[in-house]
Amino acid sequence: MSSALAHVAWEPCFVEARQDRELETHARRRMGLPNPAVRYFAPAPWVARAAVDINPSFGLLIHLDLHTADLVGLVVSQENACRFCFAAVRAVLWFQGMDRERVLRVEQEIARPDLPAMVRATLDYARAQSRSGPTGAHGAWAALRGAGVSAGEAREIAYTVAVSDFSNRLHTALAIPPLPFERTPESLLMRLLRPLLGRVTGARRSRGSPVAAAMDLPERPYGRLIGAFGDSPIAPVLAHALDEMWASSHLSPRCKLLMFAVVSRGLPCEVCELEISRALQREGLDAAAVARLLTHLDGPELEPVERLLMSYARETLWYQPAVLQRHTRMLRDQLSPEQLIEAVGVAALANGICRMAAVVMDEPA
Amino acid sequence: MRTAIAVALVLALLAAVWAWLRERHGALRLQRQLDAASEELQRLQQACARLAPAGVVDRLVADHVDELTAMPAQRKVVTALFADLVGYTAMSERLDAAVLARVLNGYFQRMSDAIHEHRGHVSTFLGDGILAYFGALQPNPWQSADAVRAALAMRAAMADYNRELAREGLPTLNVGIGIHNGSGLVGLIGSRERMEYGFVGRTVNLAARVQALTRTHGVDILVTDAVRSELDATFRLDAMPAERVKGIAEPVVSYAVRERITTPDASPTQVSH
Numbered sequence: 001m002s003s004a005l006a007h008v009a010w011e012p013c014f015v016e017a018r019q020d021r022e023l024e025t026h027a028r029r030r031m032g033l034p035n036p037a038v039r040y041f042a043p044a045p046w047v048a049r050a051a052v053d054i055n056p057s058f059g060l061l062i063h064l065d066l067h068t069a070d071l072v073g074l075v076v077s078q079e080n081a082c083r084f085c086f087a088a089v090r091a092v093l094w095f096q097g098m099d100r101e102r103v104l105r106v107e108q109e110i111a112r113p114d115l116p117a118m119v120r121a122t123l124d125y126a127r128a129q130s131r132s133g134p135t136g137a138h139g140a141w142a143a144l145r146g147a148g149v150s151a152g153e154a155r156e157i158a159y160t161v162a163v164s165d166f167s168n169r170l171h172t173a174l175a176i177p178p179l180p181f182e183r184t185p186e187s188l189l190m191r192l193l194r195p196l197l198g199r200v201t202g203a204r205r206s207r208g209s210p211v212a213a214a215m216d217l218p219e220r221p222y223g224r225l226i227g228a229f230g231d232s233p234i235a236p237v238l239a240h241a242l243d244e245m246w247a248s249s250h251l252s253p254r255c256k257l258l259m260f261a262v263v264s265r266g267l268p269c270e271v272c273e274l275e276i277s278r279a280l281q282r283e284g285l286d287a288a289a290v291a292r293l294l295t296h297l298d299g300p301e302l303e304p305v306e307r308l309l310m311s312y313a314r315e316t317l318w319y320q321p322a323v324l325q326r327h328t329r330m331l332r333d334q335l336s337p338e339q340l341i342e343a344v345g346v347a348a349l350a351n352g353i354c355r356m357a358a359v360v361m362d363e364p365a
Numbered sequence: 366m367r368t369a370i371a372v373a374l375v376l377a378l379l380a381a382v383w384a385w386l387r388e389r390h391g392a393l394r395l396q397r398q399l400d401a402a403s404e405e406l407q408r409l410q411q412a413c414a415r416l417a418p419a420g421v422v423d424r425l426v427a428d429h430v431d432e433l434t435a436m437p438a439q440r441k442v443v444t445a446l447f448a449d450l451v452g453y454t455a456m457s458e459r460l461d462a463a464v465l466a467r468v469l470n471g472y473f474q475r476m477s478d479a480i481h482e483h484r485g486h487v488s489t490f491l492g493d494g495i496l497a498y499f500g501a502l503q504p505n506p507w508q509s510a511d512a513v514r515a516a517l518a519m520r521a522a523m524a525d526y527n528r529e530l531a532r533e534g535l536p537t538l539n540v541g542i543g544i545h546n547g548s549g550l551v552g553l554i555g556s557r558e559r560m561e562y563g564f565v566g567r568t569v570n571l572a573a574r575v576q577a578l579t580r581t582h583g584v585d586i587l588v589t590d591a592v593r594s595e596l597d598a599t600f601r602l603d604a605m606p607a608e609r610v611k612g613i614a615e616p617v618v619s620y621a622v623r624e625r626i627t628t629p630d631a632s633p634t635q636v637s638h
Contacts, residue, residue: 101392104399133504175568265506296597318503 048344082168087181133267134358166352438552543576
């Protein structure tokens with residue numbers, strides 16, 4: 001089954017896989033199958049956990065059906081030319097019993113202009129959020145709501161796009177090998193095991209149910225975003241992923257905030273930039289310094305690693321896979337393995353979250 | 366009777382196998398056709414990417430809709446970089462056509478690489494000139510600095526290329542670059558038969574005029590005040606005398622870009638008068 005992305009240039013993976021039984025067991029329990037990518041993220045465990053835990057297909061969606069969520073993942077991965085994620089979604093569809101021709105038809109159908117209005121609006125919004133950022137996506141958001149998609153469902157669509165944007169950057173930047181997934185339908189072993197694997201993954205994929213909404217929103221960036229998800233199970237999962245990211249010590253909180261700020265400025269997402277600027281001021285940078293650093297991506301206040309990663313963060317905004325992989329490979333020579341994985345994870349998370357934050361926070365609960 | 370049933374079962378089984386094989390053969394044939402069509406589309410897309418910015422081609426292919434509705438023109442702030450060869454006409458009269466084409470292609474390739482490396486896209490080649498934009502395809506709040514960095518990379522690439530040309534006994538080249546930013550109309554513009562992803566407005570005109578001023582001032586890279594105001598202290602600039610240019614009412618103030626240093630020691634752009 002040839003892939004629509006088979007032509008996309010993809011470097012050999014330049015990070016080492018590191019065995020971590022705890023992380024691998026966590027991924028297997030949550031997803032039903034071993035996740036081959038987790039070992040590459042092991043140096044920064046929060047990245048590995050986030051890659052598994054925030055996946056919307058495993059008990060996080062209340063309103064959006066899982067098939068539409070898969071289509072959104074397919075569209076966004078195609079948009080971002082992420083061979084790994086595109087192949088992974090195709091493999092999931094195939095495990096679920098779709099034959100290869102049907103998977104190809106699904107791929108062709110997502111580009112058809114005569115789709116039902118709601119599906120069309122969903123996929124248009126997915127592309128807009130991913131390719132144009134929040135400012136460019138406002139029109140598509142209005143069309144999505146105008147097509148009859150409820151507020152809860154629209155937020156879950158935005159979240160699904162955000163997770164795909166995160167996942168696409170994470171796997172693309174580190175050039176995680178896509179071949180195991182791309183060759184899945186051709187492998188005799190996989191074909192024999194397919195009914196079993198389909199049952200195992202199918203059992204783990206489930207709709208979510210409401211949870212108790214957090215009463216006190218935390219005084220940290222994106223507290224409002226988490227609050228916007230109300231009683232959705234997305235709220236605690238997202239809060240936990242963000243908490244783990246801020247708490248990890250391979251990069252300083254100020255460095256991570258600066259990376260988020262660059263992504264917010266570059267998209268642009270004014271509402272995100274405001275929240276991040278306030279957090280940076282709490283870290284000791286005054287408003288004028290923050291404004292200057294974001295205008296020039298440089299300044300005497302910056303530590304060398306901050307200067308390096310502010311520059312890297314902007315490379316993750318709009319990218320060609322090969323160019324992003326080249327920049328990440330150059331970063332590898334200047335950072336420890338732990339810092340590298342954390343830096344890629346922060347940049348990927350910033351891109352996912354900032355892209356959805358503006359529309360989700362603007363929408364009345 | 367049993368034999369007849371057995372024969373019937375065997376025949377039914379054979380018919381089922383034959384039907385399955387036939388369907389599978391048909392499916393495989395369709396699959397091969399689909400793969401071939403997909404590869405052909407890919408080749409076409411790659412060919413089109415030479416004629417228009419790759420992002421535009423990708424978007425038109427992904428959207429599968431009419432190009433007029435897919436990418437409506439919109440007003441944006443964009444940085445225009447205009448580059449032109451100095452002394453091209455005299456050189457073109459001395460060189461054999463094949464050699465001239467090789468020299469020009471080498472120049473265009475190196476300049477285009479420097480522009481792409483700094484997130485710009487080449488809009489068009491105008492004779493021996495190059496018109497490139499920064500911030501037209503995607504939002505880019507750092508477009509002015511990107512354009513000036515691209516110009517510095519073009520200067521370095523030109524120096525390397527001149528060393529190659531000199532080794533071959535060919536005349537060396539000099540390039541003049543003008544950079545200006547401002548608002549204009551960006552998008553697919555043109556007739557139904559022939560469209561171009563372009564930027565329309567006074568900004569392009571002023572970038573071309575400033576490029577022409579490089580000869581007046583005897584420098585290779587000039588930026589306008591609008592660009593200078595967005596650069597940080599790492600760029601070393603020299604203010605040039607204001608000059609009147611065609612089509613612009615007020616004399617144009619421009620700055621020659623000398624170099625970029627990597628350790629900033631002051632906030633505003635360093636300008637010598």
